[in-house]
Amino acid sequence: METPMWHPKLPIESSCRCLGARDSIVSVGRIDGFLVFILAMALPFCPPSLADITSVSKEQPRVQTEPQDKRIQANTKTPTKLRDFSKNNDRDSKRNLSSKRLPKEVTVLPIFFVPQGELEPSQEQISSLMRHLEWTRTRYLELMHNKDSFAIADAKQKIYLSKHPLAFYRELPENAAPQFVSELLADLKYNRYTCPYILLFVVMNPHDGFPGGGGRPLNGGFNTGGGVVILSSSGLDSSRNFQSTLQHELGHSFGLVHVDCYEYDMTKCNSIMSYNPMHHTDGFTPSRTPGVFLPEDLRGLASNTRAFPKFRYDPKRDVPRGYSLKGIFGLGPMTIPGQEEYEPSR
Numbered sequence: 001m002e003t004p005m006w007h008p009k010l011p012i013e014s015s016c017r018c019l020g021a022r023d024s025i026v027s028v029g030r031i032d033g034f035l036v037f038i039l040a041m042a043l044p045f046c047p048p049s050l051a052d053i054t055s056v057s058k059e060q061p062r063v064q065t066e067p068q069d070k071r072i073q074a075n076t077k078t079p080t081k082l083r084d085f086s087k088n089n090d091r092d093s094k095r096n097l098s099s100k101r102l103p104k105e106v107t108v109l110p111i112f113f114v115p116q117g118e119l120e121p122s123q124e125q126i127s128s129l130m131r132h133l134e135w136t137r138t139r140y141l142e143l144m145h146n147k148d149s150f151a152i153a154d155a156k157q158k159i160y161l162s163k164h165p166l167a168f169y170r171e172l173p174e175n176a177a178p179q180f181v182s183e184l185l186a187d188l189k190y191n192r193y194t195c196p197y198i199l200l201f202v203v204m205n206p207h208d209g210f211p212g213g214g215g216r217p218l219n220g221g222f223n224t225g226g227g228v229v230i231l232s233s234s235g236l237d238s239s240r241n242f243q244s245t246l247q248h249e250l251g252h253s254f255g256l257v258h259v260d261c262y263e264y265d266m267t268k269c270n271s272i273m274s275y276n277p278m279h280h281t282d283g284f285t286p287s288r289t290p291g292v293f294l295p296e297d298l299r300g301l302a303s304n305t306r307a308f309p310k311f312r313y314d315p316k317r318d319v320p321r322g323y324s325l326k327g328i329f330g331l332g333p334m335t336i337p338g339q340e341e342y343e344p345s346r
């Protein structure tokens with residue numbers, strides 16, 4: 001049952017620093033017994049001016065060091081769960097285009113998005129992205145008590161050749177994320193409801209840092225289907241903290257908001273969903289003080305059962321003694337060109 005209302009304690013302007021101009025608190029609803037405050041209508045992009053984002057500096061060397069964190073090394077042998085997105089036949093496609101049925105499970109699909117006139121990814125870039133993604137998957141597994149992590153959609157990433165040049169996308173709102181999503185949904189023959197993927201875009205752009213990092217669920221809230229992350233190939237190539245950025249943006253795509261929604265300091269909080277520079281990775285070298293998940297983050301991830309079916313939120317384990325749990329906040333649904341506005345199933 002939906003109960004629209006305003007959250008009285010949260011000033012809109014200061015709630016989430018990386019939200020766009022159309023930010024607003026739109027509604028409150030219930031998911032799995034939790035009261036959920038839906039916060040934002042725009043993609044929580046992380047502006048390049050902020051320290052932890054994929055800010056690109058040509059002076060920064062590309063670091064290819066092995067992870068030093070023994071826990072990460074110990075877990076790298078966990079087999080990756082694979083899904084084959086190529087088995088979407090014509091009959092399925094027609095059903096997918098008209099259905100409002102949400103997918104049973106959601107996996108992360110890496111996509112190299114190649115604007116017209118730009119080079120396709122090199123083997124080195126492909127290997128680098130997949131290595132980063134596997135590291136993020138392992139890090140989530142550690143932080144979720146080795147119970148679950150997200151699955152990667154396919155061992156072979158997708159390369160999408162666009163008909164539009166980079167200049168076309170630069171002019172679009174929200175760093176063109178709605179347009180990227182629109183094109184991929186059409187290409188994959190899914191709609192905003194049936195899409196079973198977190199669409200993880202690396203936009204091929206060797207010129208600058210466009211698009212800045214961002215991520216969110218397609219339909220807002222938690223457990224409402226697919227999501228999106230956008231990153232640039234310049235960030236992949238040159239940003240030393242690409243890994244910590246990927247961890248953060250994927251958190252948004254699963255529904256997590258920034259820690260300032262829970263009234264924590266964005267620059268000092270120990271959550272991945274902050275901008276704390278102490279969490280920054282350096283190429284493939286972990287931070288000595290890596291980001292973790294707040295109890296609120298774990299509660300949010302556990303409610304996304306399509307992405308994390310085996311993870312259960314356990315207050316006895318996940319909430320330290322004396323910790324004061326805050327309300328549950330989510331992100332609003334996207335407006336996607338060519339797709340109807342999201343309507344929750346009743």
Ligand SMILES: [Zn+2]
Pocket residue numbers: 018044045046248252258
């Ligand atoms: Zn963010």
